[in-house]
Amino acid sequence: MKTDAKSKGTWIHRFAIQLFTLVLAVLVFWVLGFFVEDIQSIKGPDYTSIEKKYLDKQLVTKQSALEKQIADLTRQIENQTEKQRVVGDGSRNLQQTINQLLELQKIGLQKNVAFSGTEQANFTSSLNLFLDNQKKYQELSQAVSDMLERKQGLVRDKEQAEQEIEKQRQPARDEFNRLSNKHRLKLAFFQLAILVPILIVAATVMIKKRSSIYFPLFLAFGAATLVKVALVVHEYFPSKYFKYILIGGLLLVVAWLLVYFIRAIAFPKAQWLIKQYREAYERFLCPVCEYPIRIGPRRFLFWTRRTVNKMVVPTERGDQEEKYTCPSCGSGLFEECSSCHKIRHVMLPHCSHCGTEKEIK
Numbered sequence: 001m002k003t004d005a006k007s008k009g010t011w012i013h014r015f016a017i018q019l020f021t022l023v024l025a026v027l028v029f030w031v032l033g034f035f036v037e038d039i040q041s042i043k044g045p046d047y048t049s050i051e052k053k054y055l056d057k058q059l060v061t062k063q064s065a066l067e068k069q070i071a072d073l074t075r076q077i078e079n080q081t082e083k084q085r086v087v088g089d090g091s092r093n094l095q096q097t098i099n100q101l102l103e104l105q106k107i108g109l110q111k112n113v114a115f116s117g118t119e120q121a122n123f124t125s126s127l128n129l130f131l132d133n134q135k136k137y138q139e140l141s142q143a144v145s146d147m148l149e150r151k152q153g154l155v156r157d158k159e160q161a162e163q164e165i166e167k168q169r170q171p172a173r174d175e176f177n178r179l180s181n182k183h184r185l186k187l188a189f190f191q192l193a194i195l196v197p198i199l200i201v202a203a204t205v206m207i208k209k210r211s212s213i214y215f216p217l218f219l220a221f222g223a224a225t226l227v228k229v230a231l232v233v234h235e236y237f238p239s240k241y242f243k244y245i246l247i248g249g250l251l252l253v254v255a256w257l258l259v260y261f262i263r264a265i266a267f268p269k270a271q272w273l274i275k276q277y278r279e280a281y282e283r284f285l286c287p288v289c290e291y292p293i294r295i296g297p298r299r300f301l302f303w304t305r306r307t308v309n310k311m312v313v314p315t316e317r318g319d320q321e322e323k324y325t326c327p328s329c330g331s332g333l334f335e336e337c338s339s340c341h342k343i344r345h346v347m348l349p350h351c352s353h354c355g356t357e358k359e360i361k
């Protein structure tokens with residue numbers, strides 16, 4: 001009797017195994033992520049210090065001095081403009097007052113009433129004040145326009161300095177890019193130096209233990225590592241290289257699958273073999289060469305895989321079971337059971353009389 005039938009487990013067990021395989025894969029991926037992050041945190045080249053090497057210090061000081069001057073000047077211009085506005089407001093008020101006084105005087109002249117002494121004095125002082133204000137306004141205008149001119153000159157100087165600095169920055173940027181690329185390659189190398197050996201170990205274990213009951217463990221480990229390696233490679237290598245790495249990987253996998261299936265046919269596993277033998281016995285054909293097994297009532301018939309079901313088999317009572325060897329290829333097909341000494345199938349695992357199991361090779 002067959003006693004060591006492999007238990008598939010309840011659905012909840014199978015589900016738990018799948019779930020924890022996934023969880024394990026995520027955790028492994030996470031741990032690998034820590035390694036990768038630590039390596040990524042290695043400092044790269046510093047742009048500011050590279051720039052310092054290439055820029056003319058005097059030029060930079062000049063530029064910042066110019067910037068400061070321009071800012072000062074802008075503030076002064078704002079102040080003067082504000083003052084100008086206040087003076088202008090004053091002037092407008094005075095002008096209104098003078099206009100009113102002139103209006104009064106005109107009315108007085110029409111009525112033949114002369115300006116009094118105080119009125120005249122008021123008028124004169126207002127006028128003087130107005131003229132003073134106007135003069136001040138003109139002066140402020142002049143100052144502002146002078147300052148604007150100076151500011152324009154400074155802005156021109158600053159732009160010139162900036163252009164020169166920009167020219168000097170170009171080699172600094174080139175060097176920074178070169179160093180950055182070198183640094184990235186170094187990081188990629190370190191990361192792969194850790195990940196690739198892990199991947200090789202994972203792949204080896206997966207292949208060696210593929211029929212082990214602990215296979216899900218190794219599968220989780222291997223899959224997580226493979227994904228991490230693919231991500232790192234994708235991040236650090238330009239897509240023109242990545243496509244070769246990807247296609248190389250795919251080629252390997254497909255070639256491996258091909259070899260696997262070819263070998264599965266050339267060296268079949270026991271259960272596939274038994275399935276194949278069973279189907280042949282059902283059709284009364286030799287499992288090895290498909291020559292008809294001509295025993296009992298079929299002794300004088302001939303058939304093939306296709307015609308076996310269309311045949312009329314003559315009924316013959318009391319047919320004796322006997323040992324049988326394929327006359328075509330010489331494979332033993334029926335033999336005496338070692339346990340009950342009746343006739344049993346050679347290429348099927350159990351005796352049909354006593355159930356004794358034997359190993360099928």
Ligand SMILES: [Zn+2]
Pocket residue numbers: 286287288289290291326327328329330331
């Ligand atoms: Zn045969």
Ligand SMILES: [Zn+2]
Pocket residue numbers: 337338339340341342344351352353354355356
């Ligand atoms: Zn038996």
